[in-house]
Each structure stands twice: as structure tokens, then as C-alpha cells.
Amino acid sequence: MELIKNKSYTLFWLFLEQLLWLAACFLMEIFVFILLFNIALNSGFILPANYAEHYLEINKSIIGKSEPFDKALIPYTCKYGLFDFNGNYLSGDFSEDIVDDAKVFIKDAKKSNNRFILIERANEYCVIQYDISVHFSSYTLDKLFPKFELMYLILFFIIFIVIVINNALHFGRKLKKELKPVLEEISQIQNRELNVERKNSKIKEFNDILLSLYDMETALSQSLKKEWETEQKRKSNISALAHDIKTPLTVIKGNSELILEENNIAEIYQLADLINSNSDRIERYIKLLIDETNNTLTSGNEEKVTLTTLIDGIIKASEVICNLHGIEQITHNKVFEVDIIINRDLVERAVLNLIQNAIEHTNSKKMIKLYFECLENKLVISVEDFGKGFTSEALKYAKNQFYTEKSERSEEHYGLGMYFASNVAEKYNGGITYYNKSDQTGAMVIFEIKIC
Incomplete structure (x- = not known):
């Protein structure tokens, strides 16, 4: 950070200037006293020694x-x-x-x-x-002040002391004025009043201190900003996790209701298996929630996963959700088997958020389409629904945290789902694109991450 360049000088020159000024005042006092003495002597006001x-x-x-x-x-x-x-x-x-x-x-x-x-x-x-000795020519004054030289010398020292005190006060005011920006900056840092107007001092050493304080202020500002962003990200992750627990809970609830109505023991076992697998998902999400609360979620949790295994898990979880909502799922899977290092839970949650959103808003054909393919070292997952599509406002702000369009998109889903999915995609050097289909029969959301 640079200050406005003004004429400045060092403390050495400031003290030297003050010392020279004091010496000049002292010499001036001597001159004035000699002049007054000569005038008094020549006028006969005093008698020579x-x-x-x-x-x-x-x-x-x-x-x-x-x-x-x-x-x-x-x-x-x-x-x-x-x-x-x-x-x-x-x-x-x-x-x-x-x-x-x-x-x-x-x-x-x-x-x-x-x-x-x-x-x-x-x-x-x-x-x-x-x-x-010098005496007053006036008998009365001589009786009052019989020691003229002593009186004159005492008067000289009294005036000299007054000059020294006045000089010290002047120097103190000047030093305080130049030190004021430093003290104000320290106070602003203590009160965390950052990014205020930069000031400078005419004293080089004080300017150096100000530069150090401004660097400190910048570092503190960046630290506070980073701390705030980390806290916001942590809150966002906690909100997203709490939001995503809803999906397996819905599966468990739906299959529990089906078990109560089902008489076929084989079908009951299958439903129980779905309940068990989604219970495992809830357990993983809760663990992630605990990790995020302890600020450990972003510290790693990557693992080696086969791409086909990851996609199969997403497809199976999506089928369960589609079945519960009576939605047909059409899948086009063109991925090949390759090992990748990734946080499996994060990616699954991100994609399932998009799928859940598509399920909630498809209506005309009661189906969704999923496309999985590898293009130019990227995993591309496209989710197509057949609903009303995005509004013009949603096309601008859908990825913003807590954005919701009640008339079109669910308050629950677009408040966090798209935002979370976008963050996960960006974490792996990818992104999210979305648009309305030209035939006005729904929307397309594309999730991309780099896999090598």
C-alpha cells in the first residue's frame, strides 16, 4: 500500500530543527537584553558600574x-x-x-x-x-532593586525558561499532530474499522509505521473476509446437508408405507433393502454434518472411486426417488470404467439435488432423462425434465444461495440445491449450465466435473 507522496523529513531533522529554533530564540534573547541594557544606559535610566x-x-x-x-x-x-x-x-x-x-x-x-x-x-x-555595580538612576528603584545585575540575570533566565517551555509545548503539539494518524490507525484496527481513508504524516518514521499498520490492516481485512467466507461456507454446507437428508428420509417413509400394504414377502425384503441403503445414506450425511460442525468437512474425504460405481449409485438412488413420485426415469449411460479421486458423497448429493429438482417440476410426461458421458476428460451429467422450465428471473439467479421462485421452482430446492451443486462442480474444476428447451417442454441442467 502506498501513501500520497508529500514532503517528509526524519525525526533527526525534526529534533535538529527544534534545537536550532531554541538556539535562535536564545541568541535573540541575548541580543534583546544587550540592546535594552544599552538603551537604558545611554538614556540614563541606569548608571554604569x-x-x-x-x-x-x-x-x-x-x-x-x-x-x-x-x-x-x-x-x-x-x-x-x-x-x-x-x-x-x-x-x-x-x-x-x-x-x-x-x-x-x-x-x-x-x-x-x-x-x-x-x-x-x-x-x-x-x-x-x-x-x-550597575544601579538604577532612580533612588526609589535602586532601593527596591539594589542588585541590578542579579535582577537582570534572574529576569533573563525566567524568560529563557518561558521560551524553553513554549518551545517544548510547540514541539509537543507538532509531534502529536504528526503522530495522530498513527494513533487513529491503531484505534481503527483495534475497533476493526477497516478500509477507511488513508492518511499520512510529514515524519518519515511515522509514515513507515503507518505503512506497516496499513499492511497489517490489509492482512486483517483479508483474514476477516476469509474467516467470514469460511463461516458462510460452513453454514451453507450445514444447510445443504440438512436439506439433503430429506431425500433418503422420503425414500424410507415411502417404502415403509409400501411395506404396510405389501403381502409379498420378496417384495417386502426388497423394500426393506431400500430402507436400509437409504438409512446408510442418512448415516453418512449425518457424519458429514458432524464433520462440518467441527470444521473438518473441507479438509479431505476424497477417495478412489471407479466412475461406473459412482454413476451406478446415482442411478439407483435416482430410480428409488422416481418410483416414490411415480416418475419414469430414462437413463443414457456412456461412461467408461476409470478410477478417479473424488468425494463420492459430495458428488452424489450434488447430482441427486438436480435430479430431485427435475422430479419435482416435471409434469407433462411424468418422466425425466439422465445422460452420463465422458467428454474431453470431463464427466458430463445432464438432467432433463418436462415441466414449465425456468422463469427469466430464475435463469439469472438460480445458482445464488437461498434464491427461490415460489411461483415456479420450489422454495426448498432452489434455495440450496442448485447453489450446492454449483459449488461442488467448481470444486472439481467444472461448473453447471442450465437452460430452457426450445420446444418449451421443460429445462436442461448440465453438471460437469474434471475427472483427470
Whole structure:
């Protein structure tokens, strides 16, 4: 099974495409953050990291000369402390730890832990602590977010996580969309919804799975069809067997009635022999019925039979049925003696079905004619009756299972007889033909099977 060829790609390229898309989003985020940082820096919204250091270097002399000390000259990002020349803390906004570190700085600048700048005034030292960090130019924002770099980095990672999650959701939706035909096909196979519209996926691996599933679906469809046909054939065989038991039962019943009326002991023995032989037929049919119920009827049951023996059996059984119905049987037998491998019961039943049908529908001359001959490696059996013949509808549908034409052909007989006989003929590479005679005095049915 082939799918409509559309542009497809492998899972590798799908994952690579998604990875490249994620990388592009990451680079774009970096670019946007750098751009925003530069805009904020150039617009004065934020202060550069060296702002305090640069400011103090420029305004160092002003701070040193201001009298009295003006703390407004100190940037809000910095802290200050005033010390006398002996290193004693006078005033400022240093914490205790910073005061101690500032004293160390006054004595030896290299040993301090913080960044300080020392401004010598007239009567004191002014020590200013500063940092190398970006700050908001707004005092309020700086107090709310004193660690600008940390805040900016956290914001960067939050947005990056949002991008990753959105990318994963997008990838999941895309993968689910391409996987949907596979899941639908699996569901259809589970529910035995076969022969539905074929779909495809843009991903090569999923298409390969779909192809495998479609092959599986085709195999399942064929298997179910075969199973259904086997079941129908089994039911048909069971129905045909049950139908064919009627013929020997009719013989037994008719001869039983004759025995009650017969006084000649020799004639009674002959009738009893007919009852016995037809009882054997019923026994064989019942065995076939049991075999069919167990699904073993079609597994073999062929045997080597002499052709003349087969024909003699058919002729004798037919004579009994004809006698019961008061019908004359005229037989033309031209077969020669040859061994064939065949299911004798099946062939006998098939031919007797046709004969029974002819007996039931011959009326004008109260007779039937049987012709047995071998032509071109085929056994040809022709059954001629002298009734009304087939209707135009029956000529079309007589071999169909359960077809019946109540006004012409028996509901019992044409429902199964012709259908069964046709199946048996086809089993042995033959067939059935039937037609009305040109003089409108009945019909001819021809049964053919290959014998070698």
C-alpha cells in the first residue's frame, strides 16, 4: 500500500530543527537584553558600574574642601565615614563592620576587604565606600532593586525558561499532530474499522509505521473476509446437508408405507433393502454434518472411486426417488470404467439435488432423462425434465444461495440445491449450465466435473 507522496523529513531533522529554533530564540534573547541594557544606559535610566568611582575621582577636591561637610556630595549608591587623624570614627553611615574595615584601610589600603576612597580634609579623613555595580538612576528603584545585575540575570533566565517551555509545548503539539494518524490507525484496527481513508504524516518514521499498520490492516481485512467466507461456507454446507437428508428420509417413509400394504414377502425384503441403503445414506450425511460442525468437512474425504460405481449409485438412488413420485426415469449411460479421486458423497448429493429438482417440476410426461458421458476428460451429467422450465428471473439467479421462485421452482430446492451443486462442480474444476428447451417442454441442467 502506498501513501500520497508529500514532503517528509526524519525525526533527526525534526529534533535538529527544534534545537536550532531554541538556539535562535536564545541568541535573540541575548541580543534583546544587550540592546535594552544599552538603551537604558545611554538614556540614563541606569548608571554604569564605574559611575561612583568616576564621580568620586572628579569631585574629590570639592568634597575635601567643603565646609562644613556636605553629605549631599556623596552619591546615594555609596556610604561614607568621617575619621580623625588618629583613626577614630566621628560620624557617617557605616556599619560597625565597615568602620573596622575602614580603619584598616586608613592604615594600609591593601588589607581592606571593601572598596574605599580616602579624601583628606582640613581636620579629618573622609572615607567613602563604593562598589563596581550597575544601579538604577532612580533612588526609589535602586532601593527596591539594589542588585541590578542579579535582577537582570534572574529576569533573563525566567524568560529563557518561558521560551524553553513554549518551545517544548510547540514541539509537543507538532509531534502529536504528526503522530495522530498513527494513533487513529491503531484505534481503527483495534475497533476493526477497516478500509477507511488513508492518511499520512510529514515524519518519515511515522509514515513507515503507518505503512506497516496499513499492511497489517490489509492482512486483517483479508483474514476477516476469509474467516467470514469460511463461516458462510460452513453454514451453507450445514444447510445443504440438512436439506439433503430429506431425500433418503422420503425414500424410507415411502417404502415403509409400501411395506404396510405389501403381502409379498420378496417384495417386502426388497423394500426393506431400500430402507436400509437409504438409512446408510442418512448415516453418512449425518457424519458429514458432524464433520462440518467441527470444521473438518473441507479438509479431505476424497477417495478412489471407479466412475461406473459412482454413476451406478446415482442411478439407483435416482430410480428409488422416481418410483416414490411415480416418475419414469430414462437413463443414457456412456461412461467408461476409470478410477478417479473424488468425494463420492459430495458428488452424489450434488447430482441427486438436480435430479430431485427435475422430479419435482416435471409434469407433462411424468418422466425425466439422465445422460452420463465422458467428454474431453470431463464427466458430463445432464438432467432433463418436462415441466414449465425456468422463469427469466430464475435463469439469472438460480445458482445464488437461498434464491427461490415460489411461483415456479420450489422454495426448498432452489434455495440450496442448485447453489450446492454449483459449488461442488467448481470444486472439481467444472461448473453447471442450465437452460430452457426450445420446444418449451421443460429445462436442461448440465453438471460437469474434471475427472483427470
